[in-house]
Amino acid sequence: MAYQNPDIARVADTLKSVFESLDDKRAIMRSLELGSLYDQLKTLPPDQKAGFGKEVNELKNELQSWVDSVVETADEHPSIDITAPFDINVAVKDQPVLLPASQGTIHPLMSEVEHIIGILSRMGFSVYESREIDDDYHMFTSLNFPADHPARDDYDTFVTDEGLIAPAHTSTMQNRILRAGKNDLVKNDLPIAAVIPDRVFRNEDLDARHEHTFYQLEGIYVDHGVSTAHLIAVLKSWLGAYFEKDIKVKLQPFYFPFTEPSFEFVASCVFCNQKGCNICSQSGWIELGGCGMIHPNVLKEADIDPAAYSGFAWGFGIERLVMLKHDIEDVRYFHSANLKFLRQFK
Numbered sequence: 001m002a003y004q005n006p007d008i009a010r011v012a013d014t015l016k017s018v019f020e021s022l023d024d025k026r027a028i029m030r031s032l033e034l035g036s037l038y039d040q041l042k043t044l045p046p047d048q049k050a051g052f053g054k055e056v057n058e059l060k061n062e063l064q065s066w067v068d069s070v071v072e073t074a075d076e077h078p079s080i081d082i083t084a085p086f087d088i089n090v091a092v093k094d095q096p097v098l099l100p101a102s103q104g105t106i107h108p109l110m111s112e113v114e115h116i117i118g119i120l121s122r123m124g125f126s127v128y129e130s131r132e133i134d135d136d137y138h139m140f141t142s143l144n145f146p147a148d149h150p151a152r153d154d155y156d157t158f159v160t161d162e163g164l165i166a167p168a169h170t171s172t173m174q175n176r177i178l179r180a181g182k183n184d185l186v187k188n189d190l191p192i193a194a195v196i197p198d199r200v201f202r203n204e205d206l207d208a209r210h211e212h213t214f215y216q217l218e219g220i221y222v223d224h225g226v227s228t229a230h231l232i233a234v235l236k237s238w239l240g241a242y243f244e245k246d247i248k249v250k251l252q253p254f255y256f257p258f259t260e261p262s263f264e265f266v267a268s269c270v271f272c273n274q275k276g277c278n279i280c281s282q283s284g285w286i287e288l289g290g291c292g293m294i295h296p297n298v299l300k301e302a303d304i305d306p307a308a309y310s311g312f313a314w315g316f317g318i319e320r321l322v323m324l325k326h327d328i329e330d331v332r333y334f335h336s337a338n339l340k341f342l343r344q345f346k
């Protein structure tokens with residue numbers, strides 16, 4: 001098309017010359033050159049506006065027709081029914097080639113979670129899911145965090161405008177599980193034994209050891225006369241089965257509002273058998289997570305009498321266990337969608 005106005009003719013020539021080289025042909029509609037003509041239109045005296053505007057519009061329509069002709073042909077793939085079984089789509093001629101289903105694998109984190117809860121199920125623990133959005137009561141109050149208590153700062157996570165919380169730990173499920181199990185505990189003398197492997201969230205500065213989203217494995221056990229000795233025995237058997245090693249353990253004093261006493265659970269290094277290596281910083285010991293005896297206030301909050309019953313709880317980062325087991329150096333690999341990393345676990 002020939003344009004009368006020299007400015008419009010010049011822009012048309014320029015755009016025509018670059019069109020072929022554009023990766024995204026639609027970008028021509030947003031080009032600075034076309035925009036400059038619209039800017040120019042605004043500054044013209046009224047008697048010139050109509051003629052100039054008409055030609056700019058013609059140019060715009062011409063550009064759009066170039067785009068349509070190219071983009072339409074590029075999009076001319078037959079559609080597939082994504083809800084249909086795999087072979088229905090591949091049997092149709094000229095379909096896009098789909099990746100063979102055998103190329104997909106279970107994410108290493110998920111297969112390890114299956115393995116971990118398999119061991120704990122055989123030990124008598126029921127498995128529960130956590131919630132990915134929860135409230136202040138289950139995140140803090142039911143777990144003996146008084147309002148405005150500084151311990152809340154250790155659980156800095158994401159909060160909606162309405163005050164709902166992306167849980168920073170799976171302990172949000174403790175009150176619910178204790179309440180649900182109370183009847184069987186009191187009337188039928190059945191202990192409460194539950195594990196919760198699920199996703200939690202923290203407002204973290206990301207590095208090789210810290211992610212904003214990760215998996216935690218919570219465990220709780222309540223019965224008559226439960227002591228720290230039971231806690232140690234259960235965790236030692238579970239971790240020994242997971243790492244396929246006889247591990248030594250020690251408890252280091254710690255503080256959590258919802259356990260008393262509280263501990264850091266430390267195990268003998270699974271790599272060097274305590275000879276000292278880089279993984280354990282030559283100490284022979286590795287911290288695996290937090291644990292302790294459930295605080296009487298947490299039992300009371302679930303209507304369980306702390307004079308008659310006691311229990312223990314633990315919360316371990318699942319990525320940390322998997323990283324130790326498979327010698328993975330960076331926690332960020334798990335959410336990276338990096339196929340080179342994922343295919344090692346086929």
Ligand SMILES: [Zn+2]
Binds near residue numbers: 269275276277282
């Ligand atoms: Zn070591």
